Amino acid sequence: MSIVQQKLHIAVFPWLAHGHILPFLEVSKFLVQMGHRVSYISTPKNISRLPKFPLELSPNLSFVVLPMPQVEGLPPGVESTADIPVHKLPYLKKAYDNLETPLAEFLKTLRIDWIIHDFAPHWLPRIAAPMGINLAYFIIYSASTTAFFGPPDELIGGHRQRPEDFTVTPEWIDYPSDVAFKLHEIVSLEQGMDQDVSDFIRWGSVLQGCQVVTLRSCPEFEPDPLRLLPRLLQKPVVPIGLLPPLLTSAPPDEDDEDDTWKSLRKWLDGKNPKSVFYIALGTEVALSPSLAHELALGIEKSGLPFVWIIKNRPLVEGQMDQDILPPEFEERISGRGFVLRGWAPQMRILAHPSIGGFLTHCGWSSTIEALGLGLPLILFSGAYSDLGLVARLLHGKRVGMEIERNEVDGSFTSEAVAKGIRVVMVEADGEAIRANASAMREICGNVELGRKYLTEFTRFLENYKPLTL
Known part of the structure; x- marks a missing residue:
């Protein structure tokens, strides 16, 4: 436990998505270990889904539950992006915006030094500033994604107005880069935006209003964009590191293993x-x-x-994952393939010696987990959020290979899928990819490096001169 001169009270307020909620929790746990008090704020279902944490953290880590607002168009009981298809996301963002008043009321009840927040609450700067609360914008994405989207004025009212404008590397990128969207990816991203307040306006507004930007990256992995970002954003940029998944996790207890993992582990063995x-x-x-x-x-x-791993959620309206496997698929692959529906212990699976590669949707958390174990990637962009940008980044670093797809509509062939898998897993053309991915273990799986950057971010919060009312 680190002793600090002044114990800070830090509120943490993530967007309502699994890939945001968990990194924010990891940062919260580290700040508590460093002696600070943290209030983690979200809605009831999202709080209830959080993994358990060590009891010794509990006195300084509290969970603040704000009731989920209901808005027309959002199905009852929905509190996260995982519960709805992409075209329903604008309603989730409208509901999130209705958390402004209850959040403001909570902030008035306590002395809060900092709020670590996400991209969505474009209204947060206007309620935090009069209270003298500093804002740290935690971008859970890569530095390359952050650089691609650009400065606040570009996000709020820049020259990129058509989807096609996002399919080329922007002019401010001053290093070699192929990071840009395919047309079908940016079209999909825009389908999930609230037309009244786009994601670009949200991102630009919180960038303008924050005191510091932190993001899930480090110079060892992305030196060029991290060099560019302070000048581009006109803000202090303090990387938080890659948050290796074992940073605060205890080794798995065999007594806690469920029957599903036991059967899968036996199969993998x-x-x-x-x-x-x-x-x-x-x-x-x-x-x-x-x-x-x-x-x-x-x-x-x-x-x-x-x-x-097939998630039990609607991929398309009214259709669950298990409905969309081809007829008799599971019978044909019996013995060679293991299909598991619902939740799965991803880190345990990836860490098994039999696993030699990962066909991934290119979520930043998942790719960091895989590269932390030295696994090469078969890149199948999920065509939502920044997943396409991550695919370009990792393909360019030669730690994975993208499955070839039609750039306009995102279609692909089974032959392209099979080719991508075989190149990355077994063919001679994939030897460099396998070697490069294996070498990434030294960065992406480096727990001490992760602690170094988290500590530097914590020191920034401790030493920052507070706003004056």
Whole structure:
């Protein structure tokens, strides 16, 4: 436990998405370990879904539950992006905006020094500033994504007005980069935006109003964008590191293992080292039934053993994941493939010696987990959020290979899927990818490096001169 001269009270306020909620929790736990008091703020279901934490953290880590506002168009009981298809996301953002008043009332009840916040609450600067509360904008995305979106004035009213404008590297990028959207990706991203307040306006507004920007990256992984960002954003940029997943996690207790993992582990134990590829498409990826069938057929055509995690959520309106596997798929791959529906212990699976690669939707958390274990990536962009930008970044770093897709509509063939899997897993053309990914373990899995950047971020918060009323 680090002793600090002044114990800060820090509020933490993530966006309502699994990929945001957990990194914010990891930072919260670290700040508590450093001696600060943290109030983690979210809605009831999101708080209830959080993983358990060590009891010794509990006195200084409190969870503040704000009732989820209901808005027309948002199905009852929905509190996160994982519960709805992409075209319903604008209603979730409208509901999130209705948290402004209850959040302001909470902030008035306590002395808060900092709020660590996400991209969505464009209204937060105007309620925090009169209270003298400093804002730290935690961008859970990569530095390359952050640089691609650009400065606040570009986000709020820049020259990129058409989807096509986002398919090229912007003029302010002063280093070699292929990071840009494919047309189908930016069209999909815009489908999830609230037309009254776009994600770009949200991002630009919180950038203008914050005192410091932190993001999930480090100079060892992304030196060029981290060099550019302070000048581009005109703000202090203090990277928080890659948040290796084992940073604050205890080793798994075999007594806690459930029957599903026990059966999967037994299956994996019977496979050769690095022979199995793992497939997980996150909680937000939407595929039509025909494209889901094409993906499954490509996985089958690869001829390699695999573990496929299928989430029990609607991929398209009224259709659950298990409805979109091709007929008799599971019978045909019996013995070679293991299909698991619902939640799965991803880190335990990735860490198993039989796993040799990861077919991923390119979520930043998942890719960091895989690269932290030295696993090469079969990149299948989820075409939402910044997933396409992550795919370009990792393809460019030669730690993975993108599955070839039509840039306009996102379609692909089963042959392209099979080819991508085989190159990354077994073919000679993928040797450099496998070697590069293995070397990334030294950065992405480096717990001490992660602690270094978290500590530097904490010191910035401690030493920053507070706003004066």
